[in-house]
Amino acid sequence: MDYGVREPARLGQTRIPDGRLLGWAEWGPADGTPVLLCPGAATSRWLGFGGGVVDSAGIRLISVDRPGLGASDPAPGRSLTSWVTDIRHLIQERALNAPSAVGFSQGAPFALALAANRLVNAVAVVSGSDELAHPRFAHSLTPQVKNMVDAVAADPYAAAASFAGFGSADTLWDLIITTSPEIDRAVYTDPVFQHSFRRAMDEAFSQGPAGYARDTALAMGRWPFDPAAVAVPVDLWYGQQDTSPAHSPDLGESLTRMIPTAARHLLPDAAGSLLWTHAEAVLRTLLGRAR
Known part of the structure; x- marks a missing residue:
């Protein structure tokens, strides 16, 4: 099946x-409507989505490596706030007019930080x-996730050092495959998709595990913005x-209530891989909302 990876x-x-x-990395026309992609945990710019949609929809999809992953230089001590500063410069340097x-x-808080600061x-x-x-x-957290959240609350830098200890492409690939439902495993183990996914993970760890570990510490901590202020x-x-267990325990229900401009789409037959199984709906809805 074609899951739109190109x-x-x-x-x-x-x-x-x-x-x-x-x-x-970019897909789609260079003069298309810019859409910034904040990738998931332990992946890099190489893994896009919507390859069968971006050209016909006129979308310029731009996936950005977070500092310390892939082709982005590290930034020790970085935060969601410093991420916003980085992307503000990227938008200016690359003339990304009115991006979404x-x-x-794990890229969700990074995207919402951009929204809270009105960059998108x-x-x-x-x-x-x-x-979390x-x-x-x-x-409502699983014991493993709660332990990670508690560790970050106690000492985020010590927690990141601990997360680095199990941060590798092979370890996380095995974790994804063993904890995913069958509907997701069918996507992730598709030969074309798996090749792209594994390449993105390998590149994410090309500088070592520190970038992944810092991302995870940020994702497990309190957000430096109020979702209610997202406009x-x-x-x-x-x-x-x-x-x-690392996504939303209530599948976005309470977060939707907190963000005054939010709408939730709960798909009964989809799972965690819906970025690739429902790419056209995601992108065309996003374009409609942006306009």
Whole structure:
């Protein structure tokens, strides 16, 4: 089956004012409507989505490596706030006029941080990681996730060092395959998709595990913005078959209530891989909201 993964049309790096390079990949027409992709955990710019949609929809999809992953230089001590500063520079340097954003899985808080700071005009959160450290989830996390949240609350830098200890492409691939429902495994083990997924993971760890570990510490901590202050349209997409303990424990229900501009799409026959199984619906809804 075609899950919409394609080779990037363009690859590059952009230097920002502090001298660091941000790596990116693009699909779709170079003069298309810009959509920034914040990828999931432990992946890099190489794994896109919607390859059968972006050209016909006129979308310029730009996937950006977070600092320390793939082709982006590390930024020790980075935060969701510093991520916003990085992307503000990228938008200016690359003349990305009125972009929207997609945040997949662990990329969700990074996309919402852009929305909270009005850098994007609409956001699609897809199988997104929620604010797991928020008190509303105090009694609904799995023991493993709760231990990670507690570790970050106690000492985020020590927690990141601990996360680095099990951060590798092979370890996380095995974890994904063993904890995913059959509907997701069918996507992830498709030969074409698996090749792209594994390549993106290998590149993500090309500088070592520190970038992944810092991402995970940020995702397991409190967000430095109030979801209620997000003023741009937000669509939250979840599959009822999603079994990931690191996504949203209530599949976005409470987050939808917190964001005044949010709409939730709960798909009964989808799971965590819906970025690839429902790419056209995600992208065309996002375009409609942005306009």
